[in-house]
Structures are given as C-alpha cells and as structure tokens.
Amino acid sequence: MRILLADDHSLFREGLLHVLKELGTEPDVVQAADYPGALEVAERNPDLDLALLDLNMPGLDGLTGVRTFRGRFPLIPVIVLSASESPEDVRQALEAGVLGYIPKSSTAQVMLSAIKLVLAGGVYLPTLLLAHEGVTQASPPPRQTSVTGRRGTRGLTERQLQVLALLAEGKPNKVIARTLDITEGTVKIHLAAIFQTLGVRNRTEAVIAAQEMDLAPYRLTG
Template sequence: MERVLIADDHPMVRDGLRTVIAVAFDQCELFEASSLEEAAAIIEREGDFDLVLLDLNMPGVVGFSGLVELRERFPSVPVVIVSAAQERGLARAALAAGAAGFVPKSLRRGAIVDALKTVLAGNFYAPEMDEIEAAEMIEDADIQRRLDSLTPQQKVVLKLVVAGKLNKQIAYDLDVSMTTVKAHVSAILSKLQVFSRTQAVILVNKVKFGQDS
C-alpha cells in the first residue's frame, strides 16, 4: 500500500489511524482531510489512492451521501467507511452503497490492519461477515457494476424485459421500431455478460432491479 487518505473531522481519530497505518504499512504516504470537500479536492489534485478511509458522520454529510459522492466522482478509488456507529445492518448497507469495507472505530489495532489488508486484496470487509455473505456482496457489486454500464434507455428496456414483455410489446410501449428494441436487447445482454433474456432476468433479480418501479 503506497497512498492512503484519512478523511475524518476529529484530529484524534486521524492521528490514531495514521499511527496504525504508518506502523503496519512501511513507507506509506498518508494524506488527511477534515471534511468531504477537502477529501474530494485532495483526490482531484493528487490522483488515485490505494484506499480512502472515510468517517461516516462528518459535517454536511447525511447517511451515505459522502460515500456515494466519492464513488461517483472517483469510481476507481476504494473507500472504506470508518465509523463509531455499529447499528445492526449498517455495515451491509455501507457495502451496498459502494463501500469496499466497514471498519468500526472500536476495533483493536491489529483487527483494523487485518481489515485493510482484506480490502487491499480485493475483498469486502465487515465485522462478523462470513464467507457466504462476503461472496454474495461481491456478486451483487459485480452485477450492479454491469447495470451501471447500461444507458438510461437500455435500463428502461431491461425493466420491460424483467416485466415479461416481448419485443413487439416493448416497441409499442416505447413507440420505437422492433429493430431498435432488438438492438437494445442485444446490447443489454452483452453488457450484462449473459446469453439470453431469461439469464438476464435471473441475474438482475438478484439485486432486485426494477422492483421499485
């Protein structure tokens, strides 16, 4: 690990994390930010980081809004939520929102290091998450990345496919030609990395795509 950004509005927390990382990861270059705006500015200026450790509750941040903003602006940078809150389901919600890990501030130093190493190895980390849960989170995140690659119009078409509509019904509903619908469906299958409409429906149902509409 070469570059880490610690974003927390409490200086003592930043000092503690800096000490843990400096001892565990030799010659790691550390950056600090006391606000989300400062964190974003540092990433913009300095480029990619191996990890961003982001406090869940900072001024001006509501829920996972800070996490979502960083993930949207810097999708290649893994963000680990570091939080004093440990409500049930919070860690899973953080991972679902795009975090690479969820590290409680109450963890002992060795456990924090182990958690960061887990994330650096390309895996998700959350307290007490077993292997099955971790595998499910990785699969869900992969499916979501594929869905995010679809254009808005392709997502509309996919929702109609999930609803069980045939190409001619989709063409009628969207007032487009059959050729256009077929082109959209072909592109959707390619981006989702599946070979049939049925496979596409099964895949996206795992993340409940279209079920909120």
C-alpha cells in the same frame, strides 16, 4: 502507496496514522476533516490507492457523502470508518460501493487486517454484520491456495451455494440479488464469505472452484 484518511476527529486520525505505519511499506497519508475536504484532496491526488472515510463528517449527510465520493472517484477503493454498528448502515455502505466497513470500536489489529484485505483486493465485513445476516465467518484463506481437486460444498451455507451457483452462470450482483430476493449489499456479504471459505481471491477463482463442485441442486435459473 498513498492513502486518504478523512475524519473530523483529529485524535482518531492520529491514532489511525500509527496503525497505518504497520502496513509494511509506510504509506503517504493525506488527510481531510470533512467531506468537501476529502473530495478536494482526492481531486488533487488522482493516484490514491485507498480512501478511509468517516461515515458521518461535516459537509454532507452520512451515506450521501460516501455516494458522492464514490460517484466522483469510482476507481478509488473506499473503506468506511464509523461509530455506527448498525447492520443497515453497513448494508447501505456496501450498496454504495465501498469495499469495507470498519466499526471504530474495532481493535487496531482488526483495523490493520481489514485494510490489508481491501488493499489485496478483498472485501472486509465486520463480524456484527456477518452474525446478523447469518453468514458463516470463515477462517482467513491460506497464503497460497489451489482450487484443483476440490469436491463437495466446503461448508458453505445453502444461501451461499445459491449465490455461488448464480455466480458460476456469469450473473452480476444485481441479477443475483433480484433472483434470490435479497439486496446487492447482502450479495456482497455472501460473496466475501464464499471467497474466504473457498480460499479464493476473486470471482474468477470462485467460478473455477464452483465448476469442481456439484451445484446442480442450487441452480435457480434455466
């Protein structure tokens, strides 16, 4: 496993290196101290499994750096690391295509769990954003789960049920956002909460679960 760690503070990089050693299989970590360096390292390492990017680094301005990296390397999963705990920064990062946003105030265990979640194909959202958006923080899904025989709404909020109903109709995030008059970043927040609540790993499993639930009152399209 190869991970890019880009942050302009060497002390933070050193600390996170110790966290990454706890992933199980010790990863090969390549480092950069600014956005130009991160882009260069990613160019030299096309087999990267994950990029951990500080939101504010020299070379490019904040989210411009994230968008530039995502534009050049769309297949590399990205987690943003940031001292900012602004819900707006989190939403904009999600809309730029990142799969996780980890505040630097997080504990080492939270960082490790977030990284493992993204490597497993999930999306990590900080608690501060879930609370701000009114999204239910669900317990982590069990290691093995089956959607067979599920009934009812499983404790989802009304907004999450609306998102799930549109997802079951095959609507992409952009259409769901437009239909519900919310941002694509907020759609991703709700989807992450839905996946956790239903104990599923992806959109396909969520649709299968939705088919076993009575979502008729929440279907907004004809």
